[in-house]
Every structure is written in C-alpha cells, then in structure tokens.
Amino acid sequence: MAEMHYGENIELNKLDKVAIIGYGSQGHAHALNLHESGVDVVVGARKNGKSWKKAKEDGLEVKEIPKAVETATLTSILIPDEVQTKVYKEQIKPNLNPQDTILFAHGFNIHYNQIRPPKNVNVVMVAPKGPGHLVRRVYKEGAGTPGLFAVNQDVTGDAEEIALAYAKGIGCTRAGLLETTFKEETETDLFGEQVDLCGGVTKLIKDTFETLVEAGYQPEVAYFESLHEMKLIIDLIHEQGLQGMWHSVSNTAEYGGLTRGKRVIDNNTKQNMKEVLKEIQNGEFAKEWILENKSGQPVLKRAREQEKNHQIEEVGQELREMMPWLKENQE
Ligand SMILES: NC(=O)C1=CN([C@@H]2O[C@H](COP(=O)(O)OP(=O)(O)OC[C@H]3O[C@@H](n4cnc5c(N)ncnc54)[C@H](OP(=O)(O)O)[C@@H]3O)[C@@H](O)[C@H]2O)C=CC1
Ligand SMILES: CC[C@](O)(C(C)=O)C(=O)O
Ligand SMILES: [Mg+2]
Numbered sequence: 001m002a003e004m005h006y007g008e009n010i011e012l013n014k015l016d017k018v019a020i021i022g023y024g025s026q027g028h029a030h031a032l033n034l035h036e037s038g039v040d041v042v043v044g045a046r047k048n049g050k051s052w053k054k055a056k057e058d059g060l061e062v063k064e065i066p067k068a069v070e071t072a073t074l075t076s077i078l079i080p081d082e083v084q085t086k087v088y089k090e091q092i093k094p095n096l097n098p099q100d101t102i103l104f105a106h107g108f109n110i111h112y113n114q115i116r117p118p119k120n121v122n123v124v125m126v127a128p129k130g131p132g133h134l135v136r137r138v139y140k141e142g143a144g145t146p147g148l149f150a151v152n153q154d155v156t157g158d159a160e161e162i163a164l165a166y167a168k169g170i171g172c173t174r175a176g177l178l179e180t181t182f183k184e185e186t187e188t189d190l191f192g193e194q195v196d197l198c199g200g201v202t203k204l205i206k207d208t209f210e211t212l213v214e215a216g217y218q219p220e221v222a223y224f225e226s227l228h229e230m231k232l233i234i235d236l237i238h239e240q241g242l243q244g245m246w247h248s249v250s251n252t253a254e255y256g257g258l259t260r261g262k263r264v265i266d267n268n269t270k271q272n273m274k275e276v277l278k279e280i281q282n283g284e285f286a287k288e289w290i291l292e293n294k295s296g297q298p299v300l301k302r303a304r305e306q307e308k309n310h311q312i313e314e315v316g317q318e319l320r321e322m323m324p325w326l327k328e329n330q331e
C-alpha cells in the first residue's frame with residue numbers, strides 16, 4: 001500500500017508567506033483554509049475582477065498578482081489551467097525570487113510543457129481530490145479532502161516538507177495524502193473527470209432521463225430517478241463502499257443492477273475508456289484543449305449551451321425550488 005500521510009510530524013511553520021493566485025473554486029478554499037490554519041496568506045487577484053472584492057470581504061489580504069508573488073515565498077497558482085501560461089509569464093515569473101516555491105493543484109501545464117519554471121525555484125503540487133467548494137465545506141465541518149502531492153524541482157532541499165505543510169494547511173492530511181508525480185496526477189485526473197466523475201456520470205444521467213421521458217414517463221419521475229437519487233446512492237458508496245450500497249438497496253435492485261448494469265456499461269465502454277486514456281497519455285487531448293483555447297473555446301461554448309438547455313435542467317430547477325436545504329451551500 002502507498003505511504004499515506006495524516007498530518008503527524010508535518011510542521012505548518014515550514015510555510016512563510018503564501019500567495020494564492022486566483023480566488024475561484026480552489027483558490028478561495030486554499031486561501032481560507034490556510035488562513036484558518038494559522039498561515040500568513042495573501043491573495044493575488046485582478047483589481048477589476050470579482051475575486052478582488054470577494055477575498056477582501058472574506059477578510060483576507062489582497063494584492064495585485066505581481067505584488068502578491070513578490071511578497072510571498074510560496075506562490076500557489078490557482079487560476080484556470082488555460083490562462084496560467086500567460087499569467088505566469090507576464091506576472092508571476094518576473095516576480096519570483098530564487099529559492100521560492102511555486103505550487104500547482106493540477107499538473108497540466110508542467111506535464112505538457114506549457115510552463116517551464118526557472119531552475120532556481122521549487123516546483124511542487126498539492127492536488128485535492130475534490131471540487132474546491134467541497135474542499136472548503138468539509139474543512140469547515142472539521143473534515144478534509146484527500147489529496148496528492150508531488151515534487152518536480154527541489155532547490156531548497158525541503159520542497160517536500162513545504163508541500164506537506166501546505167497540504168496539511170488546506171485540510172488534505174485529515175483525509176489522507178499520498179505522493180505522486182506530475183505525470184501520474186495529470187493523466188489520472190484528466191481521465192477521471194472525462195470518463196467517470198464529470199463526463200461519464202452526466203451522460204449516464206441524461207441518457208437515463210431521456211430514455212424514460214421518450215418512453216412516456218413523467219419528466220419529474222425521470223428526474224428523481226436519474227439525477228436526484230444518484231447522490232443518495234453515491235453517498236452510500238462514498239461512505240461504505242460498493243458493499244454498503246448493495247446492503248442498503250433492495251435485493252430486487254441488487255439482482256437487477258448486477259445483471260443489467262454490465263449490459264449498459266459493457267466491454268465497449270471499457271474499450272472507449274482505453275482510447276480516451278491513450279489520447280491523454282500521448283498528448284492528443286492536451287493539444288486539442290490548447291488549440292480550443294487559442295480559438296476562443298468554440299466547442300466548449302456550444303456544449304455548455306446545449307447542456308444548459310437540456311430538459312433535465314428545466315425540470316430540476318423547479319423541483320429543487322421546493323428543497324430549500326439544497327440551496328444552503330450554493331455559491
Ligand atoms: N475546480 C476544482 O475543483 C479543481 C481545480 N483544480 C485545479 O486548480 C486550478 C484552478 O482551477 P479552478 O479553481 O477551477 O479555477 P477557477 O476557474 O475557479 O478560477 C477562477 C479564478 O481565476 C481568476 N482568473 C481567471 N482568469 C484570470 C486571468 N486571466 N488573470 C488573473 N486571474 C484570472 C478569477 O479572477 P476574477 O474573479 O478576477 O475573474 C478567479 O479568481 C487549476 O489548475 C485546476 O485544474 C484541481 C482540483 C480541482
Ligand atoms: C473532477 C474534476 C476536477 O478534476 C476535480 C474537481 O477534481 C477538476 O478539474 O475540476
Ligand atoms: Mg480532479
């Protein structure tokens with residue numbers, strides 16, 4: 001089994017001033033969790049953007065990106081992957097001091113050579129295995145999000161301790177932290193989000209919904225069956241593994257699920273997954289995503305629009321209105 005880190009013997013005082021660049025999904029979570037863990041944090045943001053105001057309202061020190069980088073010894077790059085190269089080149093790199101540390105929450109730009117840091121800084125990664133808003137929510141509840149860490153360049157001799165301290169500060173060691181490489185994190189993270197966590201699950205939900213509605217069933221029934229209950233079933237799997245879920249559902253569901261599930265997600269699906277993985281490993285996906293950004297994200301914009309207009313979103317919005325507790329965590 002991999003060596004797991006749970007925070008014992010990890011010293012937060014390995015961190016001096018930490019600059020969090022970006023205050024979005026991951027940025028706000030890292031900044032606030034570190035701040036509440038007692039770390040000295042400065043947020044780097046654009047003066048005319050929403051984040052500047054929000055981080056100030058949250059009680060954090062905020063500076064423009066070049067100043068934040070200059071005053072910190074660790075700079076955590078938490079802006080979208082597709083803007084990192086430009087912002088890094090223009091605002092981060094010129095303000096790094098020798099022996100500083102730069103930190104990523106995902107390895108895309110290092111692994112695919114979009115950012116090539118100077119040889120005189122540490123390059124590390126702390127990648128929470130969860131969406132930023134949940135990284136924040138579970139930290140506040142006293143729990144944590146599992147994470148991966150990696151060291152790509154160690155000039156100070158203690159880059160690993162710095163990464164471990166950062167991971168502890170954002171709450172990852174509460175759930176379990178393990179060592180990886182930029183390559184492994186990048187490839188597995190892209191694979192997970194494409195085939196299972198984001199791409200696969202939404203397609204499964206939409207196809208289930210559409211099949212029922214096209215067969216004449218009420219859209220509201222189809223919504224509860226395909227989407228709402230998905231979380232409740234996943235909660236059981238998350239808390240107790242597959243066995244916990246099979247234990248809780250009826251024997252009829254267990255028999256039907258075990259005999260029919262593999263007809264729906266069959267060997268072709270696994271073959272397709274292997275092809276998707278190959279495109280990630282050989283850089284084809286990265287090339288496509290970089291070009292998509294160079295041309296203004298036309299494919300993403302079209303797909304976003306289609307997703308927004310799907311019938312399941314319309315039905316869901318109405319039904320969720322009657323469940324106010326679902327709104328408590330909305331941001
Ligand atoms: N989303 C997630 O849960 C996860 C993300 N990651 C990784 O974390 C990193 C950050 O992702 P994520 O949190 O989704 O990012 P977000 O899309 O949430 O980042 C938004 C932030 O970036 C700022 N920003 C956007 N464009 C620019 C720009 N051109 N110049 C300066 N600031 C800019 C925004 O500022 P403003 O308000 O001014 O617009 C805002 O503060 C990525 O590497 C991602 O792969 C890793 C694990 C999970
Ligand atoms: C699953 C999507 C993710 O990889 C994440 C929340 O971990 C991301 O890039 O947002
Ligand atoms: Mg991920």
Ligand SMILES: [Mg+2]
Nearest residue numbers: 106189190193
């Ligand atoms: Mg990801």
